[in-house]
Amino acid sequence: MKFYSTRDASKKLFALADAAFLGLAPDGGLFVPERIPQVDMRRVCELAEVSYADMAGYLAGLIFDDVPEATIADVVRKAYDFDINLHFFDQKKGALELFHGPTFAFKDFGARFMGQMTGRLNATDGLTILTATSGDTGSAVAGGFYNVPGVDVVILYPDGKVSPLQEAQMTTLGGNIHPLRVRGNFDDCQRLVKAMFNDTDLRSRKRITSANSINLLRWIPQSFYYFFAHCLWSAFTGCEAADIVVPSGNYGNITAGMLAARMGMPVRRFVAASNANDVVPEFLITGDYKPRASVRTVANAMDVGAPSNFERMMWLYGDVENLRTQVVGFSATDAEILDAIREIEEKYDYISDPHSAVGYLAAKYYDIEGYWLSTASPAKFGEVIEKAVGHWPEIPAALRERMEKERVYTMMDASDSDLKDYLLAL
Numbered sequence: 001m002k003f004y005s006t007r008d009a010s011k012k013l014f015a016l017a018d019a020a021f022l023g024l025a026p027d028g029g030l031f032v033p034e035r036i037p038q039v040d041m042r043r044v045c046e047l048a049e050v051s052y053a054d055m056a057g058y059l060a061g062l063i064f065d066d067v068p069e070a071t072i073a074d075v076v077r078k079a080y081d082f083d084i085n086l087h088f089f090d091q092k093k094g095a096l097e098l099f100h101g102p103t104f105a106f107k108d109f110g111a112r113f114m115g116q117m118t119g120r121l122n123a124t125d126g127l128t129i130l131t132a133t134s135g136d137t138g139s140a141v142a143g144g145f146y147n148v149p150g151v152d153v154v155i156l157y158p159d160g161k162v163s164p165l166q167e168a169q170m171t172t173l174g175g176n177i178h179p180l181r182v183r184g185n186f187d188d189c190q191r192l193v194k195a196m197f198n199d200t201d202l203r204s205r206k207r208i209t210s211a212n213s214i215n216l217l218r219w220i221p222q223s224f225y226y227f228f229a230h231c232l233w234s235a236f237t238g239c240e241a242a243d244i245v246v247p248s249g250n251y252g253n254i255t256a257g258m259l260a261a262r263m264g265m266p267v268r269r270f271v272a273a274s275n276a277n278d279v280v281p282e283f284l285i286t287g288d289y290k291p292r293a294s295v296r297t298v299a300n301a302m303d304v305g306a307p308s309n310f311e312r313m314m315w316l317y318g319d320v321e322n323l324r325t326q327v328v329g330f331s332a333t334d335a336e337i338l339d340a341i342r343e344i345e346e347k348y349d350y351i352s353d354p355h356s357a358v359g360y361l362a363a364k365y366y367d368i369e370g371y372w373l374s375t376a377s378p379a380k381f382g383e384v385i386e387k388a389v390g391h392w393p394e395i396p397a398a399l400r401e402r403m404e405k406e407r408v409y410t411m412m413d414a415s416d417s418d419l420k421d422y423l424l425a426l
């Protein structure tokens with residue numbers, strides 16, 4: 001299987017390793033597979049009974065069909081050693097908990113697969129992953145690439161502007177993970193990373209690549225849990241196709257679900273659920289796509305005003321009329337999100353993180369038969385939970401231990417030449 005850019009009408013094909021190391025296509029588009037393989041759902045659910053990793057291995061083999069089977073088996077076994085759970089709230093709806101991985105958010109599913117796969121595609125040369133983060137991406141990438149042979153990870157984050165928990169997740173691993181605490185803001189971190197990618201001298205001396213969320217090695221494996229969820233759902237309810245609500249920001253998660261649907265995963269409809277950053281729900285109503293600057297909300301991992309994966313969505317559906325046949329939109333205000341967290345605790349004795357609470361609200365609004373994706377553990381958003389229900393969520397032992405470990409990072413000015421020297425000396 002090869003890949004091409006959403007913006008390229010001539011469909012110039014790229015091999016997997018090239019597409020993966022480029023991240024974004026040279027024309028600014030996003031990589032998509034040259035064809036969409038069809039799955040055998042019976043086989044998927046048989047394998048899902050064995051383990052998530054076995055099922056993921058089968059699905060990955062259909063798309064990454066020129067990677068040896070044994071390599072894929074090893075990648076999924078190392079990437080997927082944690083639980084996934086469909087928590088039913090009543091007979092017809094539940095939360096698909098995708099936050100039982102090491103960084104307590106669904107991004108582990110993409111980042112860990114990418115980390116393992118990159119290690120295999122890059123068997124011979126040293127490679128440095130360079131990424132800027134405002135918090136959550138950095139922890140998922142650090143976790144995903146931790147101990148991957150031949151790969152160093154350099155993460156830039158703004159001094160004093162990430163939460164103590166996020167900082168602990170990036171700075172307590174050590175080994176091949178190199179956190180840089182930059183005297184500046186997130187924009188400075190992004191500018192520095194961009195400067196390194198534009199520095200031809202540096203690039204001739206050092207292999208660097210990014211690991212951002214549009215990378216196909218992060219995007220494609222996010223389609224696998226939709227298959228797993230379908231098997232859990234149909235086993236429990238006897239129903240064939242479910243309503244699937246996806247709390248969305250950059251729309252990588254939901255477009256991965258749409259890819260799963262095209263591969264043969266049954267679905268009744270998707271609900272694209274957003275916070276106040278509602279460009280896509282608005283587009284579904286008006287047919288006009290108007291990207292804009294993001295606004296800050298209590299579900300801040302979804303604060304995106306110009307979702308990158310919009311192009312993949314339009315690649316999958318063609319136009320808004322076709323999109324509307326399978327997708328509806330929903331958006332929630334901060335006040336509604338906080339109320340929902342309170343209501344979920346009162347009615348179901350369950351603490352939901354703010355992003356998943358958007359899913360709950362959309363599920364209620366559309367009176368779904370199905371599930372919403374629960375994208376993060378409430379433990380990551382203690383301040384918001386406290387604001388909603390008056391107390392902190394329980395913090396899992398693994399997270400508490402990380403918080404207590406010594407944080408090791410390098411302080412750095414927001415200077416191109418300092419960063420370049422650092423990278424060359426690594």
Ligand SMILES: *Cc1c(COP(=O)(O)O)cnc(C)c1O
Binds near residue numbers: 253355
């Ligand atoms: C990244 C993230 C989202 C949004 O996912 P997209 O793929 O960007 O739509 C939702 N919730 C949490 C907790 C996240 O970290």
